[in-house]
Amino acid sequence: NAGVTQTPKFQVLKTGQSMTLQCAQDMNHEYMSWYRQDPGMGLRLIHYSVGAGITDQGEVPNGYNVSRSTTEDFPLRLLSAAPSQTSVYFCASSYWPSGSYEQYFGPGTRLTVT
Amino acid sequence: EDKVVQSPLSLVVHEGDTVTLNCSYEVTNFRSLLWYKQEKKAPTFLFMLTSSGIEKKSGRLSSILDKKELFSILNITATQTGDSAIYLCAVDSGTSYGKLTFGQGTILTVHP
Numbered sequence: 001n002a003g004v005t006q007t008p009k010f011q012v013l014k015t016g017q018s019m020t021l022q023c024a025q026d027m028n029h030e031y032m033s034w035y036r037q038d039p040g041m042g043l044r045l046i047h048y049s050v051g052a053g054i055t056d057q058g059e060v061p062n063g064y065n066v067s068r069s070t071t072e073d074f075p076l077r078l079l080s081a082a083p084s085q086t087s088v089y090f091c092a093s094s095y096w097p098s099g100s101y102e103q104y105f106g107p108g109t110r111l112t113v114t
Numbered sequence: 115e116d117k118v119v120q121s122p123l124s125l126v127v128h129e130g131d132t133v134t135l136n137c138s139y140e141v142t143n144f145r146s147l148l149w150y151k152q153e154k155k156a157p158t159f160l161f162m163l164t165s166s167g168i169e170k171k172s173g174r175l176s177s178i179l180d181k182k183e184l185f186s187i188l189n190i191t192a193t194q195t196g197d198s199a200i201y202l203c204a205v206d207s208g209t210s211y212g213k214l215t216f217g218q219g220t221i222l223t224v225h226p
Contacts, residue, residue, distance in 0.1 A: 004156075033213070040123070042202060042216035043157070058213070090156060102148065103214065105156035 001026050004106035006091050012112045013081040021076040021109050023091030031094045032074040033103070036060065036087040043090065049074055081113045116141040116207045120217035128225050131193050135220045137203030138185040147186050148214065149177055150202040157202055160188070193224045 007022045025032065033048035035058075045058030049068040063085060065077040074093075078085060088110050092103040117140045127133055139147065146164045150157035161170045163179035163186060170177050174193075179186045190197055200221050204214040 035216075040218055042118075042120075042218045043204075043214075044216070045213065048213055059215075102159045102162060105158075107155045 003027065004091055004093055004104050006089075006106035006109050008109060009107065010110050012114065013078070014114055015081060015083060017081050019078050019081070021078075021089055021091075021111070023074045023076065023106060024072050025074075025091075025093040025104070025106075026072065027093060027095075027104065028071060029093035029095055029104075030071070031103075032068070033058070033092050034064070034066065034074070034076045035090045035092065036085075037090060037108075038087050046076065046089075078111075083113045085111065086113045087111060116205065116215040118203055118205050118215050118217040120201075120203050120220050122220060123218060124221040124223070126223045126225065127193055129194055131224075132189065132191045133193060133222060135188040135190075135201050135203075135222070136185060137187070137217055139203075139205045139215075139217075140184065141205050141207035141215065143207055144181065145206040147179055148204045148206070149186075149188050150204065152200040152202055152219070153198075160201075190222075193222075195224050195226055198222055198224045 004025045030051045034046040035043040037043050044060045047066040049055045055066050088108050090108050091106040094103040119138050121136045148162045149160040161177045166181040174191045177188045200219040202219045203217040
């Protein structure tokens with residue numbers, strides 16, 4: 001199993017550009033989520049999904065869109081990039097429902113917006 | 115609003131020292147508390163705690179939860195340079211399965 005994969009690993013965008021961060025998992029997990037990590041702030045939840053076709057907002061959803069057309073994929077779209085979106089982005093997945101809520105994280109995408 | 119606070123924010127020790135990391139929380143509907151270790155890349159899972167007073171152990175690491183006082187501690191004994199990392203505490207508040215609220219993290223540096 002590849003686990004949770006993310007592409008790209010690094011990206012530089014100009015203000016106003018749009019792009020999609022890709023996330024895929026091959027563990028047949030129902031639950032997937034996107035976090036951003038900024039220095040001194042831990043991980044903050046952007047959007048999450050409890051299954052194909054079902055998404056919801058997390059703590060910091062503004063400026064981001066998601067969709068979940070398959071169990072495996074959960075892309076994150078930046079609609080019009082802003083310097084405040086410079087961050088490291090992590091995708092995670094877990095079984096749902098399950099007695100365990102351990103989330104498996106992807107390797108991250110480091111995004112810089114100039 | 116759910117809140118998770120970790121202390122200290124950073125800690126520098128020497129190999130062989132014992133460290134205690136703290137995590138306190140205020141959430142609407144507690145389900146579980148998780149500890150993660152983050153080195154260069156993605157966080158990796160350490161422990162999940164759901165019941166008060168039951169210690170979880172893995173080698174030199176151990177953790178315990180106090181649901182009455184709303185906190186958890188992570189202990190690392192006989193620290194090694196490989197323990198240098200960010201330690202993250204997260205709480206599943208039960209509003210949606212797997213939706214975690216993270217603390218700021220504790221940066222641990224272990225010098226030889």
